Structures are given as structure tokens and as C-alpha cells.
Amino acid sequence: MLRTRIIPCLQLIDQSLVKTVQFKKQGYIGDPINTVRIFNELEVDELCFLDIRATVQKRTPNIKILSEIANECFMPLSYGGGVKNIETAKEILSIGFEKIVINTAAIEDPKLITNLAKHSGNQSIIISIDIKKTLLGNYVIYSHDGTKKTKLDPLSWAKQAEELGAGELLITSMDRDGTWKGFDINIIKQISESVNIPVIANGGAGSIEDIEKIVNKGKASAVALGSMVVYQQKGMGVLVNFPDKTKLEEVL
Amino acid sequence: MIAIVDYGMGNLGSIANMLKKIGAQSIITSDLETICNANKIILPGVGSFDAAIKRIDELGLRELILEIALKSKKPLLGICLGMQLLMQGSDEGVLPGLGLIKGKVHHFRNYLQSELKIPHMGWNDVKIYNTITFTQGYNEEIRFYFLHSYFVNVEDPQDSLMKCNYGIDFDAAINKNNIYGAQFHPEKSHKYGMQFFRNFVAL
Amino acid sequence: MDLNSAFSKKICNRCIYDSDIPGISFDENGICNYCKQVEKLSIDYGTGDQKGQLMLKDIIDKIKKRGRNKKYDCVIGVSGGTDSSFLLLKAKEWGLRPLAVHYDNTWNSAIATENIRKVTNSLKIDLFTYVVNNKEADDIFRAFFLAAVPEFDASTDLGFTQVLRKTAAKYKIKYIFEGHSFIAEGITPQRNNYFDGKYIKDIHKKYGNLKMKTYPLMSFFQFMKWVLIYRQKFIRPLWYIEYSKPLAKEILKKETSWEDYGGHHLENRSAAFVHKIYHPQKFGLDNRNWSLAAEARSGVIDREEALKIYNTPLELDSELVEYVKKRLELTDKEYDKIMNGTKRFFRDFKTYKKRFERLRPLFNILAKANLVPMSFYLKYCFPLPNETK
Numbered sequence: 001m002l003r004t005r006i007i008p009c010l011q012l013i014d015q016s017l018v019k020t021v022q023f024k025k026q027g028y029i030g031d032p033i034n035t036v037r038i039f040n041e042l043e044v045d046e047l048c049f050l051d052i053r054a055t056v057q058k059r060t061p062n063i064k065i066l067s068e069i070a071n072e073c074f075m076p077l078s079y080g081g082g083v084k085n086i087e088t089a090k091e092i093l094s095i096g097f098e099k100i101v102i103n104t105a106a107i108e109d110p111k112l113i114t115n116l117a118k119h120s121g122n123q124s125i126i127i128s129i130d131i132k133k134t135l136l137g138n139y140v141i142y143s144h145d146g147t148k149k150t151k152l153d154p155l156s157w158a159k160q161a162e163e164l165g166a167g168e169l170l171i172t173s174m175d176r177d178g179t180w181k182g183f184d185i186n187i188i189k190q191i192s193e194s195v196n197i198p199v200i201a202n203g204g205a206g207s208i209e210d211i212e213k214i215v216n217k218g219k220a221s222a223v224a225l226g227s228m229v230v231y232q233q234k235g236m237g238v239l240v241n242f243p244d245k246t247k248l249e250e251v252l
Numbered sequence: 253m254i255a256i257v258d259y260g261m262g263n264l265g266s267i268a269n270m271l272k273k274i275g276a277q278s279i280i281t282s283d284l285e286t287i288c289n290a291n292k293i294i295l296p297g298v299g300s301f302d303a304a305i306k307r308i309d310e311l312g313l314r315e316l317i318l319e320i321a322l323k324s325k326k327p328l329l330g331i332c333l334g335m336q337l338l339m340q341g342s343d344e345g346v347l348p349g350l351g352l353i354k355g356k357v358h359h360f361r362n363y364l365q366s367e368l369k370i371p372h373m374g375w376n377d378v379k380i381y382n383t384i385t386f387t388q389g390y391n392e393e394i395r396f397y398f399l400h401s402y403f404v405n406v407e408d409p410q411d412s413l414m415k416c417n418y419g420i421d422f423d424a425a426i427n428k429n430n431i432y433g434a435q436f437h438p439e440k441s442h443k444y445g446m447q448f449f450r451n452f453v454a455l
Numbered sequence: 456m457d458l459n460s461a462f463s464k465k466i467c468n469r470c471i472y473d474s475d476i477p478g479i480s481f482d483e484n485g486i487c488n489y490c491k492q493v494e495k496l497s498i499d500y501g502t503g504d505q506k507g508q509l510m511l512k513d514i515i516d517k518i519k520k521r522g523r524n525k526k527y528d529c530v531i532g533v534s535g536g537t538d539s540s541f542l543l544l545k546a547k548e549w550g551l552r553p554l555a556v557h558y559d560n561t562w563n564s565a566i567a568t569e570n571i572r573k574v575t576n577s578l579k580i581d582l583f584t585y586v587v588n589n590k591e592a593d594d595i596f597r598a599f600f601l602a603a604v605p606e607f608d609a610s611t612d613l614g615f616t617q618v619l620r621k622t623a624a625k626y627k628i629k630y631i632f633e634g635h636s637f638i639a640e641g642i643t644p645q646r647n648n649y650f651d652g653k654y655i656k657d658i659h660k661k662y663g664n665l666k667m668k669t670y671p672l673m674s675f676f677q678f679m680k681w682v683l684i685y686r687q688k689f690i691r692p693l694w695y696i697e698y699s700k701p702l703a704k705e706i707l708k709k710e711t712s713w714e715d716y717g718g719h720h721l722e723n724r725s726a727a728f729v730h731k732i733y734h735p736q737k738f739g740l741d742n743r744n745w746s747l748a749a750e751a752r753s754g755v756i757d758r759e760e761a762l763k764i765y766n767t768p769l770e771l772d773s774e775l776v777e778y779v780k781k782r783l784e785l786t787d788k789e790y791d792k793i794m795n796g797t798k799r800f801f802r803d804f805k806t807y808k809k810r811f812e813r814l815r816p817l818f819n820i821l822a823k824a825n826l827v828p829m830s831f832y833l834k835y836c837f838p839l840p841n842e843t844k
Contacts, residue, residue: 002376031561031589041565043442076440096266121299123371123399167371198369237584241572
């Protein structure tokens with residue numbers, strides 16, 4: 001039976017790991033390579049690395065660090081952050097990453113999705129969509145690491161991304177990021193039911209119950225964990241960890 | 253020495269990495285002579301069927317691979333798209349496969365109920381279909397990481413080694429004489445992948 | 456077989472320390488002074504008997520009283536290892552409300568972080584972590600490596616202590632628990648593990664590149680502030696009670712699913728590098744005798760068994776070597792050059808050692824009052840035996 005993937009989603013800023021809260025406040029987490037080593041030893045399903053400031057700081061991906069990260073990993077890896085063209089995507093795929101995550105670049109140039117799909121296959125592209133809920137309860141898409149409001153509607157953009165060739169969608173709730181309050185089940189369910197490709201829920205995980213809810217009620221195909229895998233508990237010290245596998249198997 | 257064929261598509265570094273971890277020597281190469289001299293060959297692959305076949309033909313690899321597989325009979329392992337290339341052809345493209353194992357490659361979309369998402373992506377359980385030395389050494393339930401939209405069904409059941417179910421049963425691993433194929437990514441399947449490679453290295 | 460003549464150097468009749476250990480001497484029964492020191496500590500601290508129990512109870516009562524209206528009443532430094540994990544368990548048993556504190560030098564292994572998680576979560580203990588910037592940590596490690604001194608991991612040891620003290624001060628806690636046990640670990644020989652803030656600063660100045668922004672350096676002034684103004688007390692509960700490491704491991708496994716990592720301090724990769732590779736290959740030191748001597752001394756294993764283990768060569772860990780080269784950005788050539796090259800010692804650099812020695816009477820008083828650990832006093836305030844190699 002296909003298991004639901006639980007994916008630690010780690011935020012890189014240049015050469016250090018951090019964790020944001022609502023896309024703003026940052027806590028320092030540690031060394032990316034050692035952290036990857038730990039997740040590898042814990043045999044996690046998959047890992048996702050996002051260099052969250054790359055586009056805004058006009059940086060390109062740090063291939064050296066990414067190679068070192070890939071060398072440590074015996075599970076699937078995705079990378080996102082500052083990928084704007086096919087050449088960069090191809091380079092990252094060739095050093096040991098299975099998937100590329102694209103956010104702003106896809107909004108600015110949707111053809112990028114199709115071109116990448118043609119060369120490396122749909123399964124190598126994850127389109128990342130950052131969503132904020134307005135006071136009126138509507139959902140709005142932001143680009144540039146949550147700093148620029150767009151006029152895109154989440155459901156339409158999600159469907160369009162699928163048509164253009166995306167293999168998977170990473171949906172992040174900006175409001176819930178780093179809060180341990182639980183996922184935004186509503187928007188995840190809406191998007192998941194409107195596309196045929198897998199949807200990864202991101203933003204807000206605080207407990208195994210949250211994971212169970214977003215999978216069963218929110219229809220998420222996979223679940224990304226941020227704060228939960230780098231802190232001992234909410235408000236407490238940095239501790240790289242992964243939820244108990246037996247407990248996960250019980251609820252999923 | 254294991255040669256990992258570099259025709260420009262595939263996660264070569266990861267394969268080399270896992271082989272290194274289990275103590276096996278390998279070389280990533282597109283050089284015909286080096287491939288010829290290796291004692292085992294791995295054919296990786298990520299991307300589209302036709303693009304891969306085109307590259308293989310351009311580099312003159314088709315004849316070489318057929319020669320190694322059928323005449324010198326060295327162990328050959330196709331991974332993911334690499335396994336699909338061993339077949340006669342694919343729904344995905346128009347070009348002929350290597351035809352080393354009888355069977356075709358189909359897209360999941362024609363066979364699945366609507367709630368199952370495509371690509372088949374994630375960790376899935378695998379059942380051993382034909383027990384041989386190559387399928388030994390796993391302690392418990394076996395699972396691997398899959399990442400594909402097309403699947404293989406071999407014509408002759410004897411050629412099927414491991415099966416997986418995603419809406420329908422399909423071949424997760426295949427084998428005919430010295431030719432092997434894995435639809436999943438052993439190089440990204442932790443200890444299960446390591447056992448798979450160990451069995452290949454031991455051939 | 457007469458083990459003493461077989462190895463043509465004198466070996467203690469109780470533990471396995473031999474005449475190569477600096478500062479060692481033997482009495483008329485062939486028992487070494489390290490064993491004697493442990494004997495004396497056992498008497499002073501009433502280890503495992505009623506005297507020890509009463510002393511510890513007294514301390515625990517004081518801790519509870521002082522911590523009454525605070526969130527936590529004591530701080531416990533944790534590493535994921537046996538001793539600190541066991542302390543967390545005992546602290547809960549004694550009715551204390553500890554805050555677990557960890558200094559993350561970014562070289563932790565999965566076993567260490569997993570053990571910390573399992574123990575703090577199952578005992579419902581809050582964890583505070585201080586993570587140093589990974590590039591800074593590597594820069595300091597690299598500086599020590601290039602300096603070719605034995606104390607590669609000094610920055611971790613001192614950083615940990617500084618973080619413990621700083622956290623205790625932040626939460627207004629006076630009592631800091633340490634998981635050292637002289638019965639289980641013995642007294643480490645006084646050589647090749649010297650560290651203080653000035654030493655780290657001097658080596659970093661001479662061989663480091665990055666400015667120290669996040670590394671918690673403890674200067675002498677800082678140290679005296681902690682000791683005299685904050686008056687934090689270091690308590691070593693394992694010095695008072697019956698403590699068997701193998702038994703502790705069993706209890707931990709049962710109660711918290713804690714996992715054994717195979718060897719003292721090997722849960723952190725920088726310490727593992729020191730003990731498995733750096734000390735043996737560059738300095739000809741095999742530190743396994745620290746714990747083996749303690750185990751022989753306390754009867755956990757036979758002395759002959761301990762000697763046998765000690766005389767089997769260390770396994771080579773080539774993955775760890777690759778990891779170190781990667782983190783410290785050293786080519787194979789650079790790494791080999793240092794490993795096979797000059798050896799330096801702390802006396803080749805600026806340290807606070809002479810100052811500590813001059814202030815011995817003061818520290819004697821402070822140690823008796825538990826304001827500095829007794830082991831600190833014994834190690835820092837006396838001149839070390841000469842290094843010969």
C-alpha cells in the first residue's frame with residue numbers, strides 16, 4: 001500500500017539552517033549537512049530543502065553545499081530556492097536531487113514548468129504555492145518569499161500548474177507557518193480535490209493528530225513538517241527529530 | 253568494476269554513492285570501451301522514453317548494451333526509466349526500446365480509478381513474485397521508493413521478480429537470465445535499496 | 456601469565472592505568488594514586504552508603520526550597536549519553552523540576568539527538584538548546600586541528616559549561632547538575648585535555664578565520680562572575696549514590712527506549728574523532744583506558760578482561776575521517792600533513808593556567824563550598840606533570 005509521505009521541510013539561508021515563523025521571525029537551527037545525516041540515520045521518507053531567501057537576495061543555488069547534502073542522503077530529495085531556468089534545474093537534478101521546487105519563477109514564467117517537464121519528466125517538478133488567508137476568509141497567493149501579493153487565485157493557479165506539467169504541488173499556509181496550530185485543512189482539501197497530482201500540505205504541523213487530520217480530512221497526499229522536526233516542543237530548544245514511526249503508522 | 257552508463261539522464265551520483273556505501277566500486281561513464289570492460293552494468297534513467305532512446309542511439313550505446321546483455325551475458329540492471337528501456341516499447345513514445353525483455357510500458361492514467369494520483373510517488377510495499385537468490389536478504393516487509401507515471405507488465409510471468417500494487421498490479425522488479433530491472437529507486441530506498449544493490453553486486 | 460612483565464611497564468594492580476600515565480605513582484601494594492583518589496572521594500562523598508544519601512537529600516531539599524516559586528529548580532546538562540540521561544530520570548524521581556540544557560556544536564549524531572528526544576519527552580522535561588553557528592564551530596575546530604594540539608574538542612567542552620551557566624542565570628536557577636561519576640568513569644589523567652577561554656581565544660586568533668559571533672566563549676572575568684556573583688552550585692549526584700553504568704543503561708532502555716551508542720562520548724562526532732582517530736593516530740593515546748580502568752576498579756569487569764580489551768587495536772572509521780575533512784574543508788594532503796606532523800601542547804599558547812595555579816588557595820575554598828567543581832580545582836590549580844612526547 002502506498003504510504004503517506006511525511007517530509008521534513010528544511011529552510012536554508014545560504015549555508016545555515018533556520019526555521020521561520022509566519023515567514024518572518026527566524027530561529028537558527030544548525031548545520032545542514034549534519035542535520036541531513038541525522039535524518040538519513042533516522043531513515044525518514046524524503047527530505048525537502050528550501051533556500052527561502054534565494055530569489056529575494058538574488059542568489060543562485062549553492063551547488064557545493066547541495067552536492068554535499070546529496071552525498072549524505074539515501075532517500076529522495078527535493079530542492080527549491082532561486083531556480084529560474086532549465087540549466088540550474090538540470091544541474092541540481094544531476095547531483096542527486098529527485099525534484100525541483102519552483103515558486104516565483106513559475107509565476108513569472110509559466111513556460112518554465114513545461115520545458116522542465118519535457119526534459120526531466122513531470123515527476124521532477126514541484127510547484128510551490130504560498131497562500132495567505134485574508135480577513136474576509138479568501139485565499140491569496142504571494143510570491144518572492146511571501147513579500148509580493150499576486151492576483152492569482154489558488155485553485156486556478158493550481159490547476160494551471162498541473163496542466164503545464166507539474167508533478168506535485170507544495171501548498172504552504174503562510175499564516176500557520178511555525179505556529180504549531182495545525183494545518184489549514186480547508187484550502188488543502190479544495191486544491192487536492194481539484195487536481196490529479198499529489199498535494200503536499202505545509203505550514204502549521206504541531207502534532208501527530210494534525211498529520212492525521214490533514215491526510216484524512218484535508219486529503220493531502222503528503223505532509224511537510226517544519227518546526228516539529230527541528231524543535232523539541234513548541235517554544236523549546238532545537239532538537240532534530242522525527243515523529244515516532246509506530247505512532248504514525250497507527251494513525252495513517 | 254560496475255559501470256553506470258551516463259547518457260545524460262538519471263541520478264548517477266546517488267547510485268554511485270550507495271554502491272560506495274556498501275563497499276562496491278563503480279564508475280560513471282559514457283565511454284564505450286570502459287563500459288565494455290566493466291563486469292556489471294547499470295542503466296539508470298529519469299525523464300522521457302523517447303528522449304532517452306534517442307540519446308542512447310546517438311551515443312552508439314544500443315549495440316553495445318545488446319552485445320553485453322546477450323553475448324557476453326554480463327549482469328545488467330536497468331533502474332526506473334532504465335528498466336522501461338529494456339522493454340520492447342512504451343506508450344510514452346514512438347521509438348523502439350532495447351527489446352531485451354518481452355513486454356510493454358503503459359501510462360497509469362488508463363488503468364486507475366480517479367482518486368489515485370499520478371505519478372505513483374512514495375514508499376510502497378513490494379511482494380516477491382519469483383524467489384531466487386537475488387530476492388533474498390530482506391528482514392521484513394519490503395518497500396521501495398517509487399517515482400513514475402508509466403509502469404511495466406512483462407509478457408512472460410517468469411520474467412517478473414517483484415510485484416507492486418498501485419490501483420493495479422505491476423512489475424516492480426524483473427529478471428531474465430543476466431538482465432535485471434527495478435522500477436523503484438534502490439539508490440534512494442535506504443536499507444532496502446542497499447540490500448537490493450548488495451544482491452546485484454554479489455552476482 | 457604475569458601481566459606486568461609481559462608488557463614491561465608497571466600496571467596498577469587494581470585498575471589498568473600504567474606507568475605511561477602522567478603523574479602516576481604506585482603504593483607498596485601496587486595500587487596507583489588514581490585509585491587512591493577515587494577511594495578518598497568515595498569516603499568524602501559517602502558514595503553509595505547512608506552518609507552519601509543524607510548529603511544528597513540535604514542538597515535536594517535545598518534545591519526544592521530555593522526553586523519553590525520558579526518554573527524550574529535545577530539545570531541538567533544533557534548530551535544523549537548514559538550519565539546525563541540517567542540524571543534526568545533520577546531528578547524526576549527525587550521530585551525535582553529540571554530544565555534540560557544542551558549545547559549543540561552541530562556535530563551531533565542521530566543517536567544523541569534521538570536519546571535526548573526520547574528521554575526528555577518520556578520524562579516530560581523541557582529542553583533548552585543553544586546551537587552555535589555551524590561555520591563558526593568548524594572554524595574553531597579547524598584552528599585547533601591546524602594548531603596540532605590534542606584538545607580538538609575543547610570548544611565543545613567549554614561552550615557547554617558556558618551555556619549551562621548562562622541558562623541557569625537566565626532562569627534564575629542556582630543549581631546545576633552534572634552527570635560525572637568518578638566510580639564509573641574514574642579520574643581522567645591530567646594531560647592532553649586542558650582547556651580554558653584564553654587558550655581557545657589564542658588558538659583561534661592564530662589559526663582561525665571567522666569572527667566569533669555566536670560561540671559562547673567563557674573568559675576568566677566571566678568565570679569569576681559566575682562563581683562569585685551568581686554563585687551557581689555544581690552538584691554531581693552520581694558522586695553520592697550507588698551508580699553502575701550497565702545497570703543505568705538497562706533502566707534507561709526500559710523506561711525511555713534510550714539507545715546505547717557504544718563508548719564514552721561517542722555520541723558526538725567531534726568527540727568520536729578525538730578518541731577514535733585524532734588522539735590514537737597523532738598522539739599515540741588510547742583513551743579507552745579511562746573508562747576501562749574505572750570499570751576494572753569498580754568491578755564491573757575483570758581487570759584481565761579490561762586489559763585484553765585495551766590491547767585490541769582500535770577500529771579504523773574511514774567514514775568519520777571523510778566527514779571531518781569535509782567539515783573542516785581539508786584536502787587529503789592537508790589532513791595527512793597535520794596528522795603526521797608536529798605536535799604542540801597547551802603550554803605553547805597563552806592560557807589562564809598559571810593564573811589558576813597562583814589562585815589555588817582561593818579555589819580550594821570555592822571548591823569546598825561547591826561554587827566550583829572539585830574536579831576543576833584538582834585539575835586546574837596544580838601544575839601538570841611534564842609531557843614527555
